[in-house]
Amino acid sequence: MAYFYESEKTLDSLTLFDLEQVERSQLRIKANDQLNILVSSSENPAAVSSFNLPVASVGNILDGDMQPTGQPKLQTYLVDQKGTISFPVLGEIDVEGMTRNELRLYMERELAKYIKKPMVNVRLANFQISVLGEVLKPGTFPLSDEYISLPKALGLAGDLTIYGRRDNVLVLREEADGIKKVYLDLTDNEIVNSPYYYLQQNDVVYVEPNGPQRQSASYNRNASIYISIASVLVSLAVLISR
Structure with a gap:
């Protein structure tokens, strides 16, 4: 198949394709997406704690006690039907239609008002x-x-x-x-x-x-x-x- x-005329020739369509095909954030957003700073690591969700422990109930097992799981931000997320300190952010890189750059600009040299990592958790x-x-x-x-x-x-x-x-x-x-x-x-x-x-x-x-x-x-x-x-x- x-x-x-x-x-046969083109089999021996090098074919180049326009990569602009790759850029057009970048993922855009949509309603019901789940985002992992991690904020860090090399200048002041302690200052970023209020901008990160607590890490959820994964465990089983053994003999009446919760015993942690496996790797801790980073909690996610759910994009609501309005296309927004509620982020600590920054409040409601309209994220629908953004790429991950666009959201990262936007958040780094906003977080720079509160912490020095913030670094933001954004990933789609439910792809x-x-x-x-x-x-x-x-x-x-x-x-x-x-x-x-x-x-x-x-x-x-x-x-x-x-x-x-x-x-x-x-x-x-x-x-x-x-x-x-x-x-x-x-x-x-x-x-x-x-x-x-x-x-x-x-x-x-x-x-x-x-x-x-x-x-x-x-x-x-x-x-x-x-x-x-x-x-x-x-x-x-x-x-x-x-």
């Missing part, structure tokens, strides 16, 4: 994508890497089965004006220029089955039984008529 097909349909291992995949392409997502799901349509892969994306549906052709080399080539949080990838697989899915597994019963009845009718 060929992916990213090129004609995940779903891959469904004709793939080897369909499912929802939580990711620590927020920079993921469509082929990489399909690789996480074990690649397409032989029954999957490679020329009609559906990407569903939730945006402010609704859910957008885009069909992509994995056999076309120009797919890398699509703004949907790089996935975003909560994208759903669906691989459609090909024609023979659709027909086999609609085939009645009891058809052979019905045919056998009909044959017996016809045979009995012939014998009786004699």
Whole structure:
């Protein structure tokens, strides 16, 4: 099965693609995102404590006591339906539509009013994508890497089965004006220029089955039984008529 097909004329040539679409595909913060925001300062580390959420302990109840197990978990900021988070001291911040880097720069400017040389680290805590349909291992995949392409997502799901349509892969994306549906052709080399080539949080990838697989899915597994019963009845009718 060929992916990213090129004609024989271009096989020996170097193909360069415009990377502007990579910048356009940067993740934008949306409602219901969960953000890990950590503030630090090399000048005055003690001063940043009021800007960080307490670390949640992870543990089990053993003999009536809570025993910590595993690594402590950093609490997150939930982006509400208005696209804002409530941050200590700074108050309500409108974060929807920002990239992580834009939010980091904004917060460092604001925090500079209170502490010297603040450093802010912003990460998306609930980044995940779903891959469904004709793939080897369909499912929802939580990711620590927020920079993921469509082929990489399909690789996480074990690649397409032989029954999957490679020329009609559906990407569903939730945006402010609704859910957008885009069909992509994995056999076309120009797919890398699509703004949907790089996935975003909560994208759903669906691989459609090909024609023979659709027909086999609609085939009645009891058809052979019905045919056998009909044959017996016809045979009995012939014998009786004699």
